[in-house]
Amino acid sequence: MKIMLFIYSTVFIILCGLFVYNLELPNHLAKLSETPLESQNDPFKEGTLYIALVASDSGIYKASGTEAFRGVRLYIDQVNQAGGIDGRKIELRSFDDQGDVDSALRIASKIASSDNILTVIGHTDSETSIVASLIYKKAEIPVITASTTSEKVTAENDWCFRITPSYASWGDFSANYIKKALKKNKVSIIYTRNQLGFEMVKNFEETAQMIGLEIKKEWSLEPEEHSKLYDNMEPVLEELEFGYDPGMIFIAAQKNYFTKIINLLKTLETDYPILAIETLYIDDVYTNYDETLKAMEGVLMVSPFLTGGANIKAQTFKKDYRQKYKEEPSAVAAVYYDAIMMVAEAVKKAKLQGKRQIRRHRRMVRAALVSSYNRNNAVHGVTGDIFFNTKGDVSMPLVVGLYENQKFIPNFSQYHFISDIDSSTNLLQMYLNEKIILVNDQVMVPTQVVQTNFSINSISNLDIENSSYTVDFLLTFRFKGEFDPSEIIFAEAVKPLIFAQPLIEKKDGDVTYKLYHFPKAAFKGDFDFHQYPFNRPVLTISFHHANRGQNSLIYLRDSFGVSVLPESIILENSGEWNVSAVSYYQDIISNVSSLGIPDLFDAQATRINYSQFNADIEIKRTAFNQDAQKYFVPLLIMSICLLSVLYKPVSLPWLRILTIMAVLVANTYYHIYISSNFPVEYIMRLEYNFLAIYILAFIVMFILLFKSTLTRKNK
Amino acid sequence: MKKKLTIHLTIISIILGASFGVYKMFYAEKETLWIALAAPLSGPRKAEGDEIKQAVNSYLDKVNQAKWLHGRQIKLRIFDDKNKAKAAMQAASEIAASKDILLVLGHYSSSASIAAGRIYRKNGIPVITASATAGRITKGNNWYFRVVPNNAIQSSFIANYIKSILKKKSVSMISVADGSYASNLAEQFRKVANQIGLALNRDWVADPQPSQMERDLQKIIAELRSVKNPGMIFIAAGSLESAQIISLLKHAISDYAVIGPGSFTAPTFSSAYENYPREQERPGYYTNGIYATTFVLFATANKEAMHFQKEFIARSNKWPSWIGACYYDAILVAVEALKKAEIDGKSNIRLKRNDIRVALTSMNNPEKAVQGLRGPIFFDKNGDTGGALMVGFYQDKKFIPASVQYHLIQSLQDSSATLKEAIKDKTIMVDGKIMKKTQVVYTGIDINEISNLDMQNKKFTADFYLWFRFKNNFDFSGIKFENAVEPVKLDHLFLETKRGDLTIRAFRVRADFKSDFSLHDYPFEQHNLPIRFYHTSLVKNSLVLVPDVLGMPVQHEKNIGKTRLNAVTGWVINNISFYQDVLNYIPGFGIKKEDDYRKAVQYSRFNAQIRIKRNDNSAAVKKFLPLLMIIACLYLIYFMPYEWHLVRLLVILSVLLITGAFHYKYLNNFTVQYITPFEYVLLAVYALLLLAILISILIFIRYSRNGKQKVNDPKFKLMMYVGKIMHPLAALAAWGGAYIR
Known part of the structure; x- marks a missing residue:
């Protein structure tokens, strides 16, 4: 009888395990087990x-x-x-x-x-x-x-x-940007007499001379005397007031300082174009921030990176x-x-x-x-x-933007360091058109920034099993220069989406705004069913330009666009699902190819990167998980039936085998049903249960026969 | 019990023995046909000899296996001629003395062939060479045949190529006075250069004796350095001598233009530099940029040649050169001649040999040609074969097809048009025959993503870069993707740039493609997703789409295992391969798979094959685990008490029900004619059920006959034993069968 007890308890433990697995418990357990234990064992x-x-x-x-x-x-x-x-x-x-x-x-x-x-x-x-x-x-x-x-x-x-980036590269870059991107020929400098001011201005001057940017005047200020700023600035303001044309004004000072300078400059009648540098790092930017921001409206800033979440x-x-x-x-x-x-x-x-x-x-x-x-x-x-260059410095492209409505908006033209793929485009032509700049002796070429945003109205035809969904959404673009949306590839689109006439097209100065409406765009993603029926599908809409890489075109999320809250997205005809989160972001996809250019054959891997804009709509089941209900009730019943077999009276063997066989048949049909619904190659979490029932059925039957043989022998 | 077992075993062994005997009798050996192969199997040219042996054997294995000669086996007798005239003559005498050798393949070098050729002629033995190209070998010897173009054609072709494609006005020649191959080549070259107006600047001749040659070459190179404009340098020498000349040349002058004959594309030449320090430092140091001709260029060749190459690599783990391919042609022609000659029943070996010679001689026009790896093979009155040569250049130790090739015009239908083209520099005249330009376009594909695998509808979506690198012009509008679901138009350029005189155009393509999903190994199968395209208006003679091996060097490793394929689907890319092949299109009949090369219009087709496999074994686990379990449940009935009839019936029925359900679902999903491993296991379950039913019924019948008093009938036990043993054996056999499949 001891053997029987042992067998019973084994079966019971297996069953318990089965149900524990179905609870959310394994997630926590998995996290625990993820911590590698080897660290404690390996002496090295x-x-x-x-x-x-x-x-x-x-x-x-x-x-x-x-x-x-x-x-x-x-x-x-x-x-x-x-x-x-x-x-x-x-x-x-x-x-x-x-x-x-x-x-x-x-x-x-x-x-x-x-x-x-x-x-x-x-x-x-x-x-x-x-x-x-x-x-x-x-x-x-x-x-x-x-x-x-x-x-x-x-x-x-x-x-x-x-x-x-070092001060030097800021000065270098700013001079280039003023001349090449803003097309100004004259500049005046206001700088502070400290390390920042000296280093930046030195490099600015050198570059300006090289590229033929005329420096009209330089004013220097003592950085320590915040209180005397007004006195220091007085001669500057006076000169400007009396009709001196400074050209562009370049301010090389820390932020707490230049915001005040700008405030003073704004008191003048003429609105001079200003380019300032925003080091972002060490200033006490957190004090009196809002006050000064208002003055910053329309001021161009050079910033080390996009704070808006570029990747x-x-x-x-x-x-x-x-x-x-x-x-x-x-x-x-x-x-x-x-x-x-x-x-x-x-x-x-x-x-x-x-x-x-x-x-x-x-x-x-x-x-x-x-x-x-x-x-x-x-x-x-x-x-x-x-990555670090020989000096131990990074060389990252700087970002230019301006303050609009108290927000830093990246400018529509940026620069990037040249890469292998660029070298195949016509550099000479670009050079002649004065499109190329040299920063730290490295070539930079222009990048177009397109501000874009989704506005998702509704989701219909949600088919979880086939990972397909139809989305009604608006797509907006804001850009300078030329941009052709018809070459956009939607990665998940069932059929290529066609950009017909934009719903709205506006021009504000040289900035174009376009709004497109896609009332019924069908998408097909690849939902991950490993955790089914506890999975949380993510409906993704993402697009990138077919031919223009990240170097030539960057999508950024337009902060002016409407951001839709998850709650306001309508999920049609599906009581079972809720939109739980929506995120919009820009990221990079990269392909590897030499494109048949002999110069690139020896390169380890030539990456062609694309800027991609994404909307991830995460949906989750409503509190009542129908899928789980649908399958776990029968699973539970089948398991109980199997267990009950072992507790039935020893007589009536046919009844017990009948129960096992019935469970097996039922299990088969359920299994076939879900595997035809989800044609995936891996084993879903739910499927493990069905596989376990097969094994369990065999074990129970084995025990049964073993038991009956034992009793017969005892007789 | 023991007695019975003995009887059973005896019966089984008798049956086995008898069937083996029948097999033996049926496939009894018939007369063996002997062919001799004379090649250098020792000494410095061993590499070539080995390749020849390998190639000839690979064809013979095929012939012998397929029993093309009414069950008669063809066997090879191999003679080592050490690539020397003396040893060749010795081998030839041995062959002549033998009573059963019908035909000889060889020799490798011209000097050996010339020496041995006299003996073969005297003794009346037909010989086919596929490498010795000196004119003297076949001229005036009607027993000697050659399946590659001779030196006259080669020299003329090279001279013409230098003038019209490489656009050089003058040339300098370095040759070795070996009295056979190189001398003949040089002599012909002088003649043609003079004819076509190619200025022969300098004409240096080196002594063939190694010590003297070294001194001569030093002198020649010194002179060459002093020449201001030597033009193109043509080297007429064997592989070893050429390698020596090139190394001297490279040390003296870094920048020069060299072209060489077929000896430059023999294995000995390309491996000659392996131990040189500079070559080790920078592979391809010596050979980069050297032009050479070859008789077979696999990258541009036909389907048979591609197949040969694949087989050769599988056999020997080496890449074949033209030598292997041409000897494959030689044995192919030889076997064809054996078939035609009708030598059955003749006893006289001389008569047999003569019949074979007559059969070979009768292959004298395109209609009677044998389709070889180089194209149709037929002999002229000298026993020579014509045909175009291929030109390529070395780059990073790879031999890359040159961007312009020529093909032979078989008939002169419209001579006025040909004349016009000759004026436009589109044709050349080689040894009295007209050859026309073929454009080679280097084509490459880099896969970005494979998605939407749809096995039910047999299609998938591919996103890839496609590029073409070419000289002059190339019309993209004619490119047609053969297996695209909807026509793909290459109208949007991704990139266009120029490097030297080559234009590069790249496209980005994203489209749906059709694919057969072969389920022979389901659920262990791998799928080959093809992307195929060809040019609809330019036939193979005018355009060859060659895989750009230089541009896709890491291609084979790069994408493997990466999630270029969405990992969520459970599939990963295993391998990507590219090749060019020929598409036969018969006007009015559409695309034909079977080759009717005489009627068909041939197109060069580019193929990319993306092999995908399953991420892990979970698919197999979830398919097979339920079956395994029901087989196990079924097994349990043999352990049940005899009187549980109803229970056994219950189990059997349930298992039947379950198997039926699985089978139904399987058939619903896949409509294939063949039996996949999965279905094989399903069928095995039916067989096991049959066994179970049989035994259950037997027990039931006996049980009801016996009445209830005789439960312990020994027969029951026996039947159960049979079940207990047969069931696992059959199940194991089924699994094994499924596994093997």
Whole structure:
């Protein structure tokens, strides 16, 4: 009888397992088991990675310091939660240098003498970074600075890397942009007499001379005396008031300063075109922000990256940040997030092994930072594609935008660094048309920005099993120059969507606005049924230009467009489903091809990237999960029947076999039914249950016969 | 019990033995036909000899397996001529002395062929060579045949190509005075150059003796350096000598234009540099940019040649050169001659050999030609074959077809039109025959995405880049995608650019394509999704679409395993391959699969094949697990008490019901004529059911006859035993069968 007990309990456990599997429990269990246990067993992978963050938690840069800490913390928590880097956890050691050179030196010496800090991220501003990084260089500790912009930080220091573009490249770029994109020939400069001002203006002047941009006048201001700003500005304003034509005004100053300058300039009668630089990073931008913003209306700004979420990484970063800190992330948080990500990627590449070899490990991390990445193989960060050039600087394209309705809107013409595919287009022609610019001795060519947005009205004909849906939606484009939507490819469209006459076409200056209505566009996606019937299908509408790559055309989400809330999307004829979330984002799809151009044959992989704009509509079942009901009730009944067989009286064998066989037949028909509904090659979560019933039926039948043989023998 | 078993075993073994005997008797060996192969199987030219052996054997295996000669086997006797005249003569004497060799294939080199040829002529043995091209071999020897164009044609072709395609006005020649191949080639070249007005700047001749040759070559190269404008350099020498000349040349002058004859495309030449340090540093250092002719260019060849290449690679894991292909043609012609000669029943070997010679000689016009890898093969009065040569150049150790080729015009229907084309530089005259230009367009495809796999409707959606690289003009409007669901128009250019005199045009295509989904291995099958296109107005003679192997070097590895195919569907791309083949179109009858090359219009067709496979085994698990379980349940009836008739019936019926349901669903989804592994297992379940029914009925009958008192009848036990053993055996056999399929 002991055997019987054993068998019964086995069956019972299997059944229990079956039902537990169907609950949401496995999700939690899966998460637990995802944490690799090997880290504890493998002696080589043992050990925590210590990374230092030096930021100003007090002093004038307090706000940025906090943001930096949050950005780094967010990434470290994510990595550690996912099991760390090759099983190693990252531990953050944070230091506060108070934005002060002396304490920065003290902290740097402390870090240099530590025997476990692998890499440093910091410091907050250029001055402290320059002095501290000399110590790190001597101690051979790799440093990644995220918020400094002075050229001197990374110059002649091959242990120091920077995530942000240097002042020099800003000056270079601004001069080019004024001449080539804005087509201005004259410019006047207002700058502050500090590192930022000097470095930027020096490069601006050099470039201006080279490309034939006339600098009419330069005014310099003392940066320290905020209160005396008005006095300082008085001669400038006077000159301008008396009809001096400055051309374009270029302001090289920190934001808290230039906003005031702009405020003063706006008091003048003439509205001069202004280009300012927005370093985004270290200013106390959080104070008196709104006040000054009004003055910024119509001012052109050069910014290091698109804060509006230019890629999917930026979007998830924003979401995660909001979830964690209940606040909108700033650019500072984003760059620090990228900095720690870069460190983590380098550590991964370096494949560190062994303990107590910190000096060797530091060298390996540095080597990975230097050599593992290039334009074709960059780390996709929140702020863009990151890789270091020989100076240890990034070369990311800068973004130009202007303030409209107190928001930063990217300008319709941008520039990008030239790539292999561009080299096949007619460069000479572009050069002759003055379309090409040179920044840091690298060629940049124009990129068109098209502001776009979806407005989804309703979804009909939702067919979960075939992954098809029909969407009624509006699509808007705002752009400068020429843009032909007829070459747009909708990845999920059943038939190519035809762009007929736009519903609305407007022209505002040289900006064109077009609105198209697609009343019945049929789409077919590929829903993931692995988790069926607990899956949450995502209805995707995404499009990209068939022939124009990301270098020539970028879609951005138009902030003026109507954003539809998930609740207001009508899901026709389906009581079972609700729209739970809608997200609109731009991302990049990339194809690999040499396109038959002999120059590209030797290239490892020539990527052709496309800017793609997406709408993801996530739907979920209403509280009453019909699909689950439909299948789990019979599954439950079948299981109970199978179990009950074992408890029936020993006599009536035919009745028991009948029950088993009936269950088996019923199970077969259910199984065939769902597999004809979902023609997928993998096993769905629901299907596991049916497969389990087959096995179970056999086991029960086996037990039954075994039992009856036993009893007969006993007789 | 033991007795019975012995009896059974005896019966089984008798049956087996008898069937084996019948098989033996039926396929009894008939007379064997012997063919000799004389080739260099040792020494520096071993590579060529091995390739020849391999190629000839691959055809013979096919012939012998298919029993094309009424069950008679053709066997090969191999002689090593060491690529030397003396050894060749020795081999020829041995062959002449033998009483059963009907025909000889060989020799490889011209000098060996010339020496041995005299013996064959004297003894009356037919010989076919596919590599020795000196004119003297066949001229005045009516026992010697050749399936490749001779040196006169080759020289003339090269001279013409230099002048009209490479646009060089002058040429310098370096030749080796070997008295056979190279001398003959050089002599012919001088003649033709003079005729067509190609200035022969310098004409250097080196001594064939190795030590003297070295000195001569040094001198020649020194002189060459001093010549201001040597023009194109034509090298007339064997493979080994040519390799030596090129290496000296490359060390002295980095920039030069060289063209060579067929010896440049032999395996010995291309592998000659493997141990040179500069070559190791930069593969292709010595050979990049060298033009050469060849007799077979697989990238532009016909279907048979493609097939040969594939088979050759499968057999030897090596790429064949023209040598293998041409010897394949030689054995093909030889077997054809054996068939025609009707040598059955004749006893005299000399008579047989003569009949074979007559049969070979009778293949003397296109109507009686044998379709070989190079095209139709027929002999002229000398025993030579004509035909066009192919031109290519080396790039990164690959031999790439040149963008302009020529084809032979078989008939002169409209001589005035031909004349016009001659004026327009579209034709050349080679050895008295007119050849016309063929445009080669390098074509490439890079797959971006495969989606919407639809097996029921047999189609899929492909998104890819398509590019063409070509000289002069190319009309895209005629490109037709053979298996596109709706016509694909190439009207939107993705990119157009120029490199040198080559234009590159790229398109992005996204369209639905039809595909057969072969379910022979269902559910373990892989599918080949094809994308095929050809030019509707330009036939193969005017246009060849060649896969751009240089532009798609990583193609084979790149997409494999990647989620270019939406991973959610459960399929992944396994492999992508490209090839060019020939589409036969018979006017009025449409596209024919079977070759009727005489009537058909041939188009060059480009093929891309995307092989996809299932991501994992879950499809097989979910298909087979239920079947496995019901087979197991069915097995349990043999363990039931004898008197459980009703229960057994119940199980049998249920299993029948379940199998029927699966089968119904399967047949509903797939309408195929053949039996897939899955269906095979389903049928096996029916068979098992039959067994179960049989045994159950037997037990029931006996049980009801016996009455209830005799439950312990030993017969019951026996029957159950039979079931217990037969069931798993049959089930295992079924699984095994399914697996093998």
